[in-house]
Amino acid sequence: MTYHEILNIILLNIRKILKVTLLSSLILFLILFLIYPVTYNSPATILPPDNENQVGTLGSLLSGQDFSNLLTGDMSSANSQLYMEILKSRSAAEYVVNKYDLVDYYNCDNVYEAADELTKHLNIEISKEGIVKVSVNVSTSLIPLIFDDKDTVKEFSAKLSNSYVEALDSINREKLSSKAKKAREYIEDELVRTRASLDSVEIALMNFQERNKAVSLPEQISAAIDAAAKLKAGIVETEMQIGLLKSNLREDSKELIAVRKKLNELKDQYTRMELGNQDYLLAFSEVPELGKQLATLLREVKIQNEVYTMLQQEYYKEKIQENKDLPTVEVLDKAISPLKASSPRVVLSTITGGIFIFILMSFIVILGERKTLLYKNKNRSE
DSSP states (O other): OOHHHHHHHHHHTHHHHHHHHHHHHHHHHHIIIIISOOEEOOOEEEOOOOHHHHOSSGGGGGGTGGGTTTSOSOHHHHHHHHHHHHHHSHHHHHHHHHHHTHHHHTTOSSHHHHHHHHHHTEEEEEOTTOOEEEEEOEEOOSSHHHHOOHHHHHHHHHHHHHHHHHHHHHHHHHHHHHHHHHHHHHHHHHHHHHHHHHHHHHHHHHHHHHHHOOOOOOHHHHHHHHHHHHHHHHHHHHHHHHHHHHTTSOTTOHHHHHHHHHHHHHHHHHHHHHHTOTTSSOOGGGSOHHHHHHHHHHHHHHHHHHHHHHHHHHHHHHHHHHHOOOOOSOEEEOOOOOSSOSBOOHHHHHHHHHHHHHHHHHHHHHHHHHHHHHHHHHHHHO
16 A cells, blocks of 8 residues: 555544544543552752761771872762662661651561662662752552542652651761771770880980980981971871771772872881981981980880870871761752652643554554455455
């Protein structure tokens, strides 16, 4: 059959086709409007994590935060991805399930099944700026105009979305607190050892001064001692960083390699200072014997003091981080009751269904006419 013949067949039967199409579309509209369950979702918007707020403690090293200046890449986007994975986790789903007792709501046998069912209705989007949108689809039952209060369903969808934000904050805060505790315990051990070393070298310095009376050192030596103490404190701090990271990262990780490189550079500087490299004003090896002994003792005292001060600062930072109960997630927009349903789109679905029915009816009519034409031709030939 040619296109002209097909068009003629459709035009000849247009009334019948349109009648079936309009009637079917009306039935589809009534089903979608009166019977089909209505689904609502209300997104909550979360700002990307602020890297600057997470840098500054040794505990934050466990998340790799202190290496943003050493590594390339969009840390904000990476942290938003981490937020997304936390939101998709079973822990987050269980938090929401337990808060609203969704085991009965989803007709499940236990919390784990309800958490899986809830996750199926979860929607998460991340913009290119790292902003996270989270929402939960909540549907009415059949014939919602009779059996459901739409306003209640709308409000419930907003509550579930906001509860997911609460779950994210709770899990994130627990994670940061756990890391801070681990760092704090690690630093406590270092503080005890450093305090013992400091007491030992202070006693040795006091005994030396008592035996040799007053011995003064040139200002250049004192300046070199101060520089050596700061370098040594940097070395100890970097070694602590490595100690914290080794338990959480692989040996070939970029973060660990970067910190080890930094440690080697600090150690090289410290060695050059001790050996009397020409970059420094005065080498310890060139000091007269008595002054050299005093310089060594003073340097050890300075170093241990510097390290002890640094450890105390880090200790209190981690203790504050461990015990603080502040929100770690910044919410841009809380979820509110949605004005419109997310599905079904009654008008759009009806129009789409009507077009499909029109095409289907046209196809059926064309096949019928073609079959009739073939039958007539067969009878004529006989």
